[in-house]
Amino acid sequence: MTHHRVLVVDDSAFMRKVISDAIELLADFTVCGRARNGREAIIQARLLKPDIITLDVEMPIMTGLEALPELLKTAPVNVIMVSSLTSSGTEETMKALSAGAVDFIAKPDNGISSVDRLSEELACKLRAAAEAQYRPVSLSAPVKRVPNVQSSGTSERAVVIGTSTGGPKALQMVLPLLPKDLPCPVFIVQHMPAGFTASLSKRLNNLSAITVKEAESGEIAKNGVAYIAPGGYHLTMIRKGTNVSLQLDQEKPVHGHRPAVDVLFTSAAKAQFEHVTAVILTGMGKDGAEGLKQIASHSPYTCLSESEASCIVYGMPRAAESTGLVTAVHHLHEMAAEIVRRC
Known part of the structure; x- marks a missing residue:
């Protein structure tokens, strides 16, 4: 069995203990060190060469965001x-994911139940990180030129995108390259808890x-707008004549996720689009595969999958x-x- 060594970095002694205790319960992970701030983390990382680092965002002396570039250089x-x-x-978390x-x-926030939830989530995140391919951030990555769009009238087409681990960085390499006059709406599920999709949407919109915005229940989809499912809500759509109305709900999670890609894709399959372009980007697990089957059964479609060569985690593709x-x-x-090209 491969053992993955984890460096725990947090300003709070309580959080260092909670995270360390959760890690020690996992047979294939072990805590190799602890640090209280970014400066200590850099020293520890150079000495211990961990496989994974859990890094507090907000710390005195040196924040997680300030330490991150140096930590990524160490190994x-x-x-x-x-x-x-x-x-x-x-x-700051969105900036860190981009970096x-x-x-x-x-x-x-507080309470035993929330700590238990953190332990469960941490186990999933550690396993995803163990599977993730280390890919240094490239500031001059080759990008295929996006053609100009010739559009008139209302499109009956849609783009649906599903992603998870590594998704914020991937979306930042896709959405800013789409032209303003894109002749269809874009619907996105990024596995992310409540509170963070607003920051993600704002950051992507600025770029x-x-x-780019968080989806709102009842709004009518428009061409040239990307709608991100809010954390904690499934995103679906309903055909109303020539319009498509967005709906949010808190039905049970699918594959442990809410929002879930399968829910979005299945909804798009039934929304009577002339054509659906489904896009599966980096992520752990299989969310999106069943929804893709539904799209293929109900609608003319194209499915684009991210290659293993660029994925952080190749599971969903x-x-x-x-x-x-x-x-x-x-x-x-x-x-x-x-x-x-497919719109």
Whole structure:
């Protein structure tokens, strides 16, 4: 059995203990060290060479965001951010994910039940991080040019995107390349808890020509707008004549997720679009594969899957490809151009 060594970094002694205790319950993970701030973390990482680091976002002396670039230079390591639910905490977490952290967990507010939930979530995140491919952030990655769009009238097409671990970074390499006059709406499920999708949407909107926003229940979908499912809510759509109305609900999680990609994809399959472009990006697990089957059964479609060469975690694309329904596999740098070509 492979043992993955974890460095725990947190300003709070309580959180260091909670995280360490949760890790020690897992047979294939062990705590190799602890640190109280970013400066200590850098020293420990150089000495201990951990496989994974859990890194508090907000710390004195040196914050997690300040320490992250140096930690990523020390050795191939996957970093999980540990974030508060404050506005500044969620925004800093989005910056960290863009800078190379593979995932994050939210700190519990209080109470034994919330600590138990953190332990369960941490186990999932650690396993994803153990599977994740270390990919240094490239500032000059080759990007396939996106063609100009010639559009008139209202589109009866849609783009649906599903992603999980590594998704915020992947979305940042796709959505900003889509043209403002994209002739269809885009619907996105990113596995993420409540409180963080607002920061993700805001960050992506600031970087993109298209409008990026959290989906709101009852709003009518518009071309050139990307709608991100809010954390804690499934996103579905209902056809109302020539319009498509968005709906949010808190039905039970699917594959442990709410929002779930399968729920979005199944809804898109039944919304009577002339064509659906389904996109599966990096993520652990199989969410999206069953929904893809529904799309293929109900609608003319294209399915684009992210290649293993660019995925942080190849699980969701692999599961989609195993259905035999994927139209084409593309490196992330090509994905925006391919989406536009299929619209």
